[in-house]
Amino acid sequence: HTNTTSRYCCVYTNLHIYCTQLLFNISMAEGEGSKVQLYIYDLSKGLAAQLSPLFLGKQIDGIWHTGVVVYGSEYFYGGMGIEFSPPGCLFIGPPDKIEDIGDTFIPKDVFLEYLCDLQPQFGPEKYNLLEHNCNSFSNEVAQFLTGNPIPSYITNLPAEVMETPFGAQLKPFLDMMAGPGGGTPMNSDKKS
Numbered sequence: 165h166t167n168t169t170s171r172y173c174c175v176y177t178n179l180h181i182y183c184t185q186l187l188f189n190i191s192m193a194e195g196e197g198s199k200v201q202l203y204i205y206d207l208s209k210g211l212a213a214q215l216s217p218l219f220l221g222k223q224i225d226g227i228w229h230t231g232v233v234v235y236g237s238e239y240f241y242g243g244m245g246i247e248f249s250p251p252g253c254l255f256i257g258p259p260d261k262i263e264d265i266g267d268t269f270i271p272k273d274v275f276l277e278y279l280c281d282l283q284p285q286f287g288p289e290k291y292n293l294l295e296h297n298c299n300s301f302s303n304e305v306a307q308f309l310t311g312n313p314i315p316s317y318i319t320n321l322p323a324e325v326m327e328t329p330f331g332a333q334l335k336p337f338l339d340m341m342a343g344p345g346g347g348t349p350m351n352s353d354k355k356s
Contacts, residue, residue, distance in 0.1 A: 197267030198234055200309045202302060203252060203259040204318070205229040220328045228318045229256065230302040232265070234309060235272045239279065241301030245288045246279055266310030278308060294322040294335070 206212065206226030216224040231240035231254070238251045252258045268275075286301050299321075303314045313319070325331040 197269045198272075200265040200268050200306065201233040201251075202263045202265050202306065202314050203231045203233055203238055204261040204263065205231075205254065205256050206260045207256065219330050220325060221330075222324070222328065224321065224325065225317075226260065228321060229254075229298050230314060230318060231298070232302050232305045232309070233262075234268060235275065239301075239305060241286050241291070241298045243288055243291060245291075246283055246286050246301070263315065265306045265314065266312045268309040270309055275309065279305075294326065297322075 204226075205228070207229050208227045210226075212227045213223070213225050216222065229240070231238040231251075233239075233251045236251070237248045238253070239246065239248050240254075241247070270278075282301075282304070286296075290296055299314065299318050303319055306312055306314050326335060
């Protein structure tokens, strides 16, 4: 089953990259921008919404992981640094929400160069679950592409949790955690 899945994903990824580039070239020729979306995943799979009042004394709806989808790929930051994958194909399952961030007219090659420039700032060793995470990356990328930030309920969540007594007790443990991976690192031989 794993070999079949791997072969399917490889074929899908190559076809997806080709089709995305073709559609991008057509839309740019027609003067249209490329849609930029934020894929939002609840890492707790609903448990944060159920248990947060008990443990934190306040309601939080999820523990958010985000990725920016543009040019037919999803770009995110995790334990391996900046990564990409076909949209919605992370090991954590499909996104719980998708929000439109805006449109970009920045060419894909300029965007990929920008991501290469970001690699020192978003390397695996720089990941911090509370202060420098996937949402920090998504916010930076969204602003570069569209001028719009990602929703504040996502970027403000770590501070909200740390303001609670239980959150403050969890901080040392959370500081040691790495983020989700499962994509292809941007510095690999494969390019999105």
